[in-house]
Amino acid sequence: MDENNFALQMQDITVEFPGVLANDHVNIDCKKGEVLGLLGENGAGKTTLMNVLYGLYPPTEGRILLDGKEVHIGSPLEAIQQGIGMVHQHFKLVDTLSVIENVILGIPTKKQRLDLEPAKKRLLQLCEEYELFVDPDEIVWRLPVGKQQWVEILKALYRDCKVLVLDEPTAVLTPAESDQLCRAIRRITADGRSVIFISHKLREVIQITDRITVIRDGKYIGTLATKDATQIKLAQMMVGRPVTIERKSRPVIEDLKPVLVMKNVNAKDDRGIQALKNLNLTVHAGEIVGVAGVDGNGQRELAECIAGLRKPTSGTITINDKRVTGVIADPTFVGFIPEDRQKTGLVMDFSIADNLIMKDYQNAPYAQNNVLQYTAIKKHARDMIRKYHVKTPSEDVRVRNLSGGNQQKVVIAREIDPEPVLDIASHPTRGLDLGAVANVHDTLLKERNRGAAVLFISAELQEVMALSDRIIVLFGGEIMGELNGEDADQEVIGQLMLGHHPEN
C-alpha cells in the first residue's frame, strides 16, 4: 500500500452549533483501499463529521482534500460527483419504488423514455461482483432491512464512489448479514476504493478496519493501526476512562419475597400469532431476572403483558398479589422502560418537563384542583435533569432535540425515580454508548439493592450475564431454561437461545 496515497483527508474540521461544538478541529485521513474505522460514543460528532463530508453542512473551519487536492463540497450532489458515497444510518430510499428505480434515482439522463434494462444489467453485475444480491425489480419496502442496506451500498457503487461512508451499518443487521457486509467491504477496498466505517461497537471495528480514528466530545483523540488496538484500549480512548463489562458484585439479599408472579400465561402478538406459551415466571424483591434470547422470541409481549399493555389470552399475572388487568400507570408500583422509547416511552414533541410527568400528571404536586402546577413540574424536571445527568440547556427543550442517550435518561428518571416495586427494563441500553450503558447498569443494580424486583430484558448476552441474579432464556415464547446468574455459562445460554437443550 502506498503510504502517502490518501484518498481523503479532512483537516481541522470544526463545526459549531449554537452552544455546541459538534466538531473541534477533527482530523481524519483515509488511504486508498483502506477501511478506516471512525469510532466514538453517541454524540461524539461522528455523524456530523460525515455530514460535512457529504456537503450537508459547511464546516466553520477546516478543509477537505480528495486525492491530495483541496475541494469544496457544498451539497450532496457535489459530494457524489466528487466520488463520495454515503450510507446513512437512516436509509434514504424511496420505499414505494423498486430497487433499480432507487439506484438510478437522481442520475441525470437525456432520454425521454426510461429504459431500465441497461441499468439493471449493470446493477446485477455489481451484485455479482460484491456478492450483495438483491432483485432489481423488488419494491424496496418489501425488502428486509438488511437487504435495504445492500441497496444503499449498491447505489453508491453504481455511482462509482471512491470513498464509501457507512454510518453504523451493522446496527440493523443480523450476525450473518454482518459477516456478508464484511466480505463485501473487503471486495470494495480490493478495487482501491476506501471505506469509512462508523460505529461504536468495538468488536466489529477491530474485525473490519485497517486503522481506527477515535473522536470524543467532538475532539480528535487519536488514530491507531487496528493490529495494535485492543478492545480495552479503544474503549478507554472513547470514554476517557477504563470500562468493564465484568459481572457486578452485589450484596446478598436474604428474604426473597415474590413480587411478580406469572402463571400459565399465553399471549398473542400483533399479528395474532401465539407469542407466549404457558409461561411461568416469578421475580422476587431484590433480584434481577435477566431475560436472554434472540429478539422476537416473545420478549416484547412478555414486557407488555406485565405492564398491562397487552392482554394475555389466558393465565394470570400478579404483582404484589394484585392481579394485572389493565395498563399500570402508577409510577410507584411498576416502572417500565419500554424497548422503543421514541414510539412508546416519550412524546417527542413535549418538553422534558412534560415528559417527566407522563404517568403523574394528574397527581399532586403536579396537578392541584385540576390545574397543572408548572412551578412544581419544572422544579421536578430540573431535579431529575441534575440527578440523572441529562445533557440539556433547559427543562423546556423538546425531547425530540435530545440525543438518544439523553432521551433514555428522561425515561429512566421517570420510571425508576419513584422507586417502584417492580422494574421492567426492556432493552434499556439499546443504541446507547458505553458510558450511558454503564449508567443504566448501575441504576438497575441500585434498584435491585434497594429491594425492587427487576426484570431485565436484553438481546446482549454479555450484559444479561453481568447483571442478572437469575437468567431465563426465551425461545419461541417459551422458557427454554433457567440458570443461576453467578455461574451461567455463555455456551449453554447460547444453545438455549437457539432452542437446543444442551444436554440433548
Added chain:
Amino acid sequence: MELLKKNKRFEFAIFENLSLTTGRTLFGIFLGLLASGLLIALSGVNPFVAYGALFRGAFGSMQAVSNVLVRASPLLLGGIGVAIGIKAGVWNTGIEGYMYLGAIGAAVIGVLDLGLHPGLHILLCIVCAIVLSGCWGAIPGFLKAYKGVNEVTATIMLNYIAIYLTNWVVSNFPLVAEVGAFYPMSKQFQATARLPILIPGSSLHPGPFIGIILCLILHFVLNFTPFGYRTKMLGSNPFAARYAGVDSRKQILMIITIGAVIGGISGAIEVMGLKRRVFMEFVTGVGYESVAVALLAGGNPLGVILSALFFAALKAGGATMSIETGVASSMNSIIIGMCMLFVIGFGVIDNRKLKKIVSTDKDPENDIAAEKEGEK
C-alpha cells in the same frame, strides 16, 4: 452566513418559537392577498381601491365592526370545536351538523311561551341545544373511538342527516314549524329566549364574546390542565398516551362530543341572537368554514380568535367591496382560498425543512434510525 441562517432555524426548532408560526401565517396571508389582488386587477378593478373598500366594509364604522363580530361568532365557536379535535388528533368536521342540532334544541324550548324569566329561558334553550348536539356528536365519537370508523366520513354523513332533519322539523314538526310560511322556518323565538342586542341599532349579540371567552378557556384547558395534557399527548403520540394509562377511546369520545357541544352552542346562538328563527339550511357552510378557521390557526385556540376574525372581516368587507367596486362577490371566497393555500403551503414547506433539521442537524449522533430499525 448560511450557517448563521441555519443556526437561527435550529434555535427556533428547539424552542418551538410561536413567532415562527405566526410570522409564517401572516406572510402566507400577505401572499394570498397579493395573488388575489392580481386577480382583481385582471377583472379590471384597481386592487387598491377594492381592498380599500374591503377594509372600510370591515372596519369603517361601528356598524361595520359589529357586523364583523356577528359574522365571527359561529366561526369562533366552530373553529375552537374543530381545534381541540386537531390537538387530540381527530378531524371533527361535523360542526355544520352540530349547529343544526343546537338550533333545533334551542328552538324546541325557545318558541314556547313558558312565562319564564329571560335569563332562565335562554339558559334552558342552551341546555337543550347542548344535550341534543352532544348526543349527536357522541355518535361519530363512539364510532371513531370504539369501532374505528373514520371520523371525517362519519361526521360529514351525519351533517347531511342533520340538514334534512332540520328541514323536516321546520316544515312539518307541529311544535316548532311555522305553518304556511313562504319558506320553511320555525316559529319566532319568544322575546324571553332571544339574546340581548349589545349596541342598539346593530345586530351585535353576545355570541362573539362568548366565542372569544371559550377560546381563552380552552387555551387554558389545553395547556394547564390534566385533561389538556391528556388530549395533547393523545394527539402527538397515541402509543405513549396508552402507555401512560390514558383511556384513549374515552378521550376521543369526549373530545368529539365537546366539539359537538360547542358547535351546538354556536348554532343556538345564531338562531337566538341573530336569526330569531330556525330557517331551512340556515348554516350554509359555516361549519365547514370553521374547519378552515381551525386549520389556519394550526389548532391553536388563541389563533382561532385571530383567524375567525380574519375570516369574518373578509366576508363582511367583501360584501362592501363587491357592492362598491363591482368585483364579483365570489372574490371573497377566492381571497380566503388563496390565503389558506399560501398559509398551508408555507406550513408544508416549513415542516419539511424543520424535519430535515431534526433528522440531520439537530441530533447529529442520535441513532434514531438504528433504533427504529432494530426494534421493528
